[in-house]
Amino acid sequence: HFPRCPGSRDRRDVSVLYFARSAELAGLRCETLSVPREITSLQLWEEIVKVHPRLAVIRDQVVFAVRQEYVLLGDQVLVLQPGDEVAIIPPISGG
Amino acid sequence: MEESEDVPKDFIKLKSEKLSVDEVSELVVSPSCGAVSLFIGTTRNNFKGRKVIRLEYEAYSSMAETEIKKICRYVRQKWPSVKHIAVHHRLGLNFKKRKNGRKKPMSGGLIYSKVWNSNICVVPITEASVIIAVSSPHRVESLEAVTYCINTLKASVPIWKKEIYEDEYSWKENKECFWANSEK
Numbered sequence: 001h002f003p004r005c006p007g008s009r010d011r012r013d014v015s016v017l018y019f020a021r022s023a024e025l026a027g028l029r030c031e032t033l034s035v036p037r038e039i040t041s042l043q044l045w046e047e048i049v050k051v052h053p054r055l056a057v058i059r060d061q062v063v064f065a066v067r068q069e070y071v072l073l074g075d076q077v078l079v080l081q082p083g084d085e086v087a088i089i090p091p092i093s094g095g
Numbered sequence: 096m097e098e099s100e101d102v103p104k105d106f107i108k109l110k111s112e113k114l115s116v117d118e119v120s121e122l123v124v125s126p127s128c129g130a131v132s133l134f135i136g137t138t139r140n141n142f143k144g145r146k147v148i149r150l151e152y153e154a155y156s157s158m159a160e161t162e163i164k165k166i167c168r169y170v171r172q173k174w175p176s177v178k179h180i181a182v183h184h185r186l187g188l189n190f191k192k193r194k195n196g197r198k199k200p201m202s203g204g205l206i207y208s209k210v211w212n213s214n215i216c217v218v219p220i221t222e223a224s225v226i227i228a229v230s231s232p233h234r235v236e237s238l239e240a241v242t243y244c245i246n247t248l249k250a251s252v253p254i255w256k257k258e259i260y261e262d263e264y265s266w267k268e269n270k271e272c273f274w275a276n277s278e279k
Contacts, residue, residue: 020153020255021266063274065253068158072274087155087253091275093267094159094184094254095136095225095245 012037012080016048017087022062026052026088038079041071044086055088063089101125105167106181107160109254114183119226123179128230132237134245136225145260149217152224154186155253162252166244170229173243174236181228182244186254224256246271 011034018026035047041064049055064071065087066078080086106122116135123131140147167180227244231237250271258265268275 017155019155019253020257023153061275065155065158068161070251087158089155089253089274090255090266091268091272092249092251092253093256093269093272094154094252095249095269 010037011035012082012084014080014082014084014086017085019088020090021058022055022088022090025054025058027054035080038077040074041066041076041078042073044078045073048088058090061091065089101127101178103171103177104179105164106179106183107163107167108181108183109154109156109159109186110183111186114185114223114226116223116226119181119183119228122181123228123230125178125230128178128232128237130232130234130237131228131230132234132241134225134227134241135223136245137223138220140220142258142260142265147220148259148261149220150224151217151257151259152186153255153257154184156186159184159186159252159254163248166247166251169247170240170243174231174240176231176233176236177240178230178232179228180240180244182225182248183227184225184248184252184254185223 013032013034015030016033017030018028023029033048033051035044039047044064045059045062049059059073063073065085066080067084068087070089071078106119116133120131120133138147138150163182163184166182170177170180225245225248227241227248229237229240229244231240249269250273256267258267
């Protein structure tokens with residue numbers, strides 16, 4: 001186990017999944033990111049864009065799926081557990 | 096067939112192989128049902144004058160199955176006489192890595208993508224992308240349920256389709272998608 005950085009008690013490691021256009025912009029399909037345990041969905045987006053600035057262009061088109069439930073980018077407060085799946089969901093085209 | 100074996104079932108499958116209308120219909124056939132209603136989603140070979148060379152699919156598989164299960168639960172609540180429901184969707188991306196990096200035609204429409212170092216599902220034009228079948232004693236319920244299933248699938252199931260043209264590509268967006276930018 002590696003020593004934790006100061007202030008990391010309030011952060012959690014989540015699995016971020018990228019799909020479709022967001023995977024092309026981020027250049028990858030999944031990664032682990034350390035984010036604040038309690039955070040609004042919009043703040044979570046901003047944390048992710050800090051890591052992958054190219055994602056900014058699709059901000060108005062995406063939603064999240066947190067633990068496989070859709071969450072709009074906005075004021076909704078998320079309480080994240082270690083290992084939670086957070087997926088970036090661009091507009092869907094199933095069927 | 097024993098009476099006890101004919102309990103209502105949901106058959107949900109996301110697969111990279113070609114879909115079969117026979118297979119999906121046979122899943123929902125039931126001695127107590129006088130109707131099987133079917134929807135087949137196919138793919139067009141052109142979009143706004145551009146020729147579509149092929150389609151590529153991607154899915155958040157675990158959540159897609161969960162969302163389709165939610166659709167089935169709602170169908171059974173709204174149309175209690177519905178017997179069996181089958182939803183088969185063609186999809187693609189999985190994360191198998193190829194060590195030698197060689198392009199290898201796989202069975203079931205998978206080809207190796209150097210870009211992602213994984214297999215993607217390539218679907219030729221006019222092949223079915225989705226088949227939905229519902230059985231019920233009388234036809235009204237299964238017809239309505241199938242309509243509900245495809246409409247809700249297009250609005251809520253995390254699957255993405257990419258159209259590849261001769262010189263570019265485009266990620267499609269369902270108009271049913273409530274968060275999509277409608278100006279596309």
